[in-house]
Amino acid sequence: MLDESAELSVSITQIVQRLKGTHLHSQLEKQAKECLHKPEIKLETLKDDVRRLLKASGMTCLPPPRHPRAPPEHTKEPLAYMRKAQVNWEKRILKSLNSMCTELGIPLARKRPVPEQNELTNKWNEMGTDEPDLSKFRPVYAPKDFLEVLVGLKNPNNERSEDLTVRSHWGLIQVSLNVRDIPQTREMYPELGLTYGQLGIDDHTHVPPDLFESEHIHIGKKVVSEHDSAAAQQYSRQGCPTGLRAQLWSLILNTTDDPEAITHYEQLKARVIHHDLLVDNLIYKDVKLTASNDDYYFVFEDYLYQVLLCFSRDTAVLEHFNYNCATPPKSCIQSKSGSEQCAVVYPPNGVIPFHGFSMYVAPLCFLYNEPSKLYSVFREMYIRYFFRLHSVSSHPSGIVSLCLQFERLLQTHLPQLFYHLREIGAQPLRIAFKWIVRAFSGYLSTDQLLLLWDRILGYDSLEIVAVLAAAVFAFRAENLMEVTSLASAEAVLADLSTLKVMPLLQIFLFATSV
Amino acid sequence: MSKNKQTAGHKGACGSQKKKEGEGRSCIRYRCGLTNTIQDVLNQRPGWVEVKDDGEWDLNWCDVGWLRENFDHSYMEEHVRICHFRNHYELTRKNLMVKNLKRYRKTLEREAGRLEASKCDFFPCTFVLPSEYHIFVEEFKRSPGSTWIMKPVARSQGKGIFLFRKLKDIIDWRKDGSRSEEQKDEAQVESYVAQRYIENPYLIAGRKFDLRVYVLVTSYIALKAWLYRDGFARFSNTRFSLSSIDDQYVHLTNVAVQKTSPDYDPEKGCKWQMQQLRQYLTAKHGFETVQTLFKEIDNIFIRSLLSVQKTIINDKHCFELYGYDILLDQDLKPWLIEVNASPSLTASSQEDYDLKYRLLEDTLHIVDMEGRLTGKEKRVGGFDLMWNDGPVHTDVGLEALGSSCLVANTHLGCVNDRQKQLQQLLKPFPGQKRT
Numbered sequence: 001m002l003d004e005s006a007e008l009s010v011s012i013t014q015i016v017q018r019l020k021g022t023h024l025h026s027q028l029e030k031q032a033k034e035c036l037h038k039p040e041i042k043l044e045t046l047k048d049d050v051r052r053l054l055k056a057s058g059m060t061c062l063p064p065p066r067h068p069r070a071p072p073e074h075t076k077e078p079l080a081y082m083r084k085a086q087v088n089w090e091k092r093i094l095k096s097l098n099s100m101c102t103e104l105g106i107p108l109a110r111k112r113p114v115p116e117q118n119e120l121t122n123k124w125n126e127m128g129t130d131e132p133d134l135s136k137f138r139p140v141y142a143p144k145d146f147l148e149v150l151v152g153l154k155n156p157n158n159e160r161s162e163d164l165t166v167r168s169h170w171g172l173i174q175v176s177l178n179v180r181d182i183p184q185t186r187e188m189y190p191e192l193g194l195t196y197g198q199l200g201i202d203d204h205t206h207v208p209p210d211l212f213e214s215e216h217i218h219i220g221k222k223v224v225s226e227h228d229s230a231a232a233q234q235y236s237r238q239g240c241p242t243g244l245r246a247q248l249w250s251l252i253l254n255t256t257d258d259p260e261a262i263t264h265y266e267q268l269k270a271r272v273i274h275h276d277l278l279v280d281n282l283i284y285k286d287v288k289l290t291a292s293n294d295d296y297y298f299v300f301e302d303y304l305y306q307v308l309l310c311f312s313r314d315t316a317v318l319e320h321f322n323y324n325c326a327t328p329p330k331s332c333i334q335s336k337s338g339s340e341q342c343a344v345v346y347p348p349n350g351v352i353p354f355h356g357f358s359m360y361v362a363p364l365c366f367l368y369n370e371p372s373k374l375y376s377v378f379r380e381m382y383i384r385y386f387f388r389l390h391s392v393s394s395h396p397s398g399i400v401s402l403c404l405q406f407e408r409l410l411q412t413h414l415p416q417l418f419y420h421l422r423e424i425g426a427q428p429l430r431i432a433f434k435w436i437v438r439a440f441s442g443y444l445s446t447d448q449l450l451l452l453w454d455r456i457l458g459y460d461s462l463e464i465v466a467v468l469a470a471a472v473f474a475f476r477a478e479n480l481m482e483v484t485s486l487a488s489a490e491a492v493l494a495d496l497s498t499l500k501v502m503p504l505l506q507i508f509l510f511a512t513s514v
Numbered sequence: 515m516s517k518n519k520q521t522a523g524h525k526g527a528c529g530s531q532k533k534k535e536g537e538g539r540s541c542i543r544y545r546c547g548l549t550n551t552i553q554d555v556l557n558q559r560p561g562w563v564e565v566k567d568d569g570e571w572d573l574n575w576c577d578v579g580w581l582r583e584n585f586d587h588s589y590m591e592e593h594v595r596i597c598h599f600r601n602h603y604e605l606t607r608k609n610l611m612v613k614n615l616k617r618y619r620k621t622l623e624r625e626a627g628r629l630e631a632s633k634c635d636f637f638p639c640t641f642v643l644p645s646e647y648h649i650f651v652e653e654f655k656r657s658p659g660s661t662w663i664m665k666p667v668a669r670s671q672g673k674g675i676f677l678f679r680k681l682k683d684i685i686d687w688r689k690d691g692s693r694s695e696e697q698k699d700e701a702q703v704e705s706y707v708a709q710r711y712i713e714n715p716y717l718i719a720g721r722k723f724d725l726r727v728y729v730l731v732t733s734y735i736a737l738k739a740w741l742y743r744d745g746f747a748r749f750s751n752t753r754f755s756l757s758s759i760d761d762q763y764v765h766l767t768n769v770a771v772q773k774t775s776p777d778y779d780p781e782k783g784c785k786w787q788m789q790q791l792r793q794y795l796t797a798k799h800g801f802e803t804v805q806t807l808f809k810e811i812d813n814i815f816i817r818s819l820l821s822v823q824k825t826i827i828n829d830k831h832c833f834e835l836y837g838y839d840i841l842l843d844q845d846l847k848p849w850l851i852e853v854n855a856s857p858s859l860t861a862s863s864q865e866d867y868d869l870k871y872r873l874l875e876d877t878l879h880i881v882d883m884e885g886r887l888t889g890k891e892k893r894v895g896g897f898d899l900m901w902n903d904g905p906v907h908t909d910v911g912l913e914a915l916g917s918s919c920l921v922a923n924t925h926l927g928c929v930n931d932r933q934k935q936l937q938q939l940l941k942p943f944p945g946q947k948r949t
Binding site for chain 1: 752
């Protein structure tokens with residue numbers, strides 16, 4: 001029987017290990033040293049006193065709750081059938097990548113000859129001008145393929161009848177997870193309610209700025225000057241003013257401008273220069289196909305390469321697999337003598353990009369233009385949120401839950417619409433899935449997208465994406481009731497660039513009768 | 515009716531045309547010399563019919579060539595409108611604009627002092643060639659190593675422009691055997707300007723861009739000018755670098771030039787809407803800085819128009835929609851590159867078409883052939899009244915501001931909710947029901 005206190009100290013050691021070298025650690029040390037100077041401290045009870053005073057100053061640390069005997073995979077994903085599905089999916093992706101590699105005869109990784117390294121260094125700021133032949137490469141997978149995997153998920157404990165009844169779920173997701181309905185979502189997102197001011201609604205031209213906007217901006221400036229991360233997160237729930245957003249997000253995500261971050265980025269850049277990876281071509285192709293064709297993001301093409309190529313080589317990203325149900329893909333490399341094979345994580349960061357991946361980065365280019373800053377913010381967004389959009393898990397912000405939540409909201413509050421769309425062969429999720437996977441990047445106009453992402457950060461959850469998807473259907477319900485095919489349904493929902501997200505969300509959440 | 519004696523506005527097939535007070539015409543005859551967006555706008559305007567060739571017209575959307583040949587010989591009745599001022603080239607030809615601006619600046623310095631005159635310093639140092647060749651050379655020698663740009667005075671779409679750093683380059687160019695005799699003659703006549711090249715343009719993701727802004731002038735005496743909220747930023751397709759002077763694709767941002775660049779992808783388009791640009795700059799530099807920038811841009815329009823106010827032949831029949839090209843430098847200072855009297859109305863994409871359609875529609879609303887406006891409006895659709903014989907301020911309640919500070923009535927790059935505004939403002943067209 002493991003001693004509980006021993007477990008605790010293991011957890012604490014792990015946390016201390018993680019904190020070492022970070023800004024937070026130095027802050028803690030500083031606070032602790034200051035506590036030492038306080039008169040209440042006695043040598044005999046030093047440890048307790050310091051702990052007490054640290055707690056009083058607002059710094060507390062909690063180990064993650066888990067059963068002492070649970071293996072790590074169970075903590076990451078408690079449901080066995082989900083784990084299995086993720087493993088199978090990963091096998092498929094890796095197989096696809098390996099076969100592409102064999103087909104094309106291109107190594108997964110190769111060291112660049114020195115002249116090529118020099119050329120790349122010179123061209124670092126304008127990699128977009130390169131026109132490599134990418135015709136042979138295809139994306140490893142597209143969101144559509146992933147959707148099929150999710151549709152095929154089945155809980156083996158559940159007996160599903162084929163009959164369509166009012167009780168049954170009409171959508172594509174066949175598993176039952178606990179997702180929030182509208183009353184519960186209202187409780188979770190009170191600041192989106194009708195009595196609170198919002199950016200995206202109350203900064204509209206005809207609303208006098210005195211009512212909300214001026215005061216909100218004033219508070220925002222204070223939050224930024226105080227460097228208060230928790231306050232920034234709370235503040236962001238009502239939207240970030242354009243002029244303050246970059247700093248506020250930086251605070252929320254704890255990305256700093258300190259030299260460690262810049263050095264880290266420079267190291268990654270050096271790795272890009274020295275080695276060429278097969279996935280680089282996938283990145284090029286993705287950027288050329290998606291961001292470069294976007295009316296606004298095309299300008300940032302070079303930044304996207306600078307971020308994504310470095311991202312692929314960032315082994316620090318591997319840490320997020322501690323809580324990501326996915327496992328980093330491994331590939332075999334032969335040792336120089338040819339006799340041994342060892343498995344290494346490939347790509348080094350464990351993330352294989354898919355079609356549309358670069359759209360996670362594109363909106364951030366509006367806010368940050370120093371590459372290391374842009375990189376830090378993107379990486380943090382990825383390991384906190386975006387990874388959940390393309391791995392199979394039961395987490396409330398995971399893609400499965402979001403899809404299910406979307407379908408349930410639609411079925412509960414727009415049953416006539418859902419039924420009609422089903423009948424004409426236009427399952428709503430087939431249309432909405434691409435929005436959800438990209439957290440609406442590339443579908444909404446940039447200013448609206450950033451208002452949405454304000455709330456993702458503010459509430460530390462992706463559920464708002466599912467709610468918005470349902471709200472969009474609600475908004476276009478009238479037109480959708482008229483269509484008679486999947487293609488025409490797609491056409492009605494093809495252009496979201498004129499939508500105003502906050503009014504849509506507010507109406508859907510707070511003005512829908514339940 | 516002989517071609518030289520065109521009479522516009524006579525009673526025609528549309529019945530009595532005498533305009534009664536407050537009552538608009540129900541049938542308006544237009545003539546259109548262009549075959550792009552403006553055709554659609556005129557065609558689709560309720561109650562407007564096209565007349566061709568020698569027919570009498572109430573509104574003529576002509577090109578400058580027609581104007582040059584026919585304006586002086588046309589008699590126009592009071593209500594008739596035409597889309598150019600007779601001598602608009604005082605503003606739009608680079609050599610004349612420079613002359614007018616320099617003269618205006620001198621007057622301002624004499625009358626109001628250095629500080630006031632410095633508000634005219636939005637135009638890069640420019641010399642007209644060959645007449646100012648010697649003072650140009652003096653200035654050139656004073657700043658060795660700087661880059662200059664040579665522009666033909668009257669051509670558009672980036673034709674004939676090149677950059678140089680050495681005097682030798684111009685001398686070679688003048689003697690260039692590959693150019694036709696006509697072109698060489700042009701150089702003898704005052705048809706080129708040499709201008710200090712802005713070497714530190716503001717870059718977005720390493721690319722240079724300039725702004726196209728639309729200003730509508732309905733009268734020069736007294737000066738009445740409107741500023742359109744929409745506009746766009748035109749990006750160069752390649753990354754900016756001073757080392758590639760010969761690569762004209764880098765430096766020139768006209769869409770016409772970009773279209774021939776090997777990188778150009780017509781599907782892509784290389785424009786940002788003004789709103790997008792304004793938001794980007796606000797995210798980068800904060801609200802106050804950007805507000806100051808846009809105030810300085812307003813200043814460019816007003817000063818440039820004031821500088822030609824006494825030179826342009828005012829005519830109540832005339833209105834003109836100008837396309838201003840503005841460049842920002844790294845210190846976020848706006849510079850005037852040039853003014854176009856015939857900004858391109860051809861659309862490069864659906865979005866571009868929609869913008870130009872709205873712009874032209876609102877232009878016609880302001881010209882108001884239908885007589886629906888009172889004349890006291892400060893905003894019509896996407897146009898805000900910028901100058902009306904003096905600065906125009908928004909109707910913001912003083913209590914809200916807490917002081918007597920006045921806010922300029924311009925909203926370049928701001929939300930353009932013109933549909934709603936027009937619905938509230940305008941009576942429906944005769945024969946149309948209000949929706």
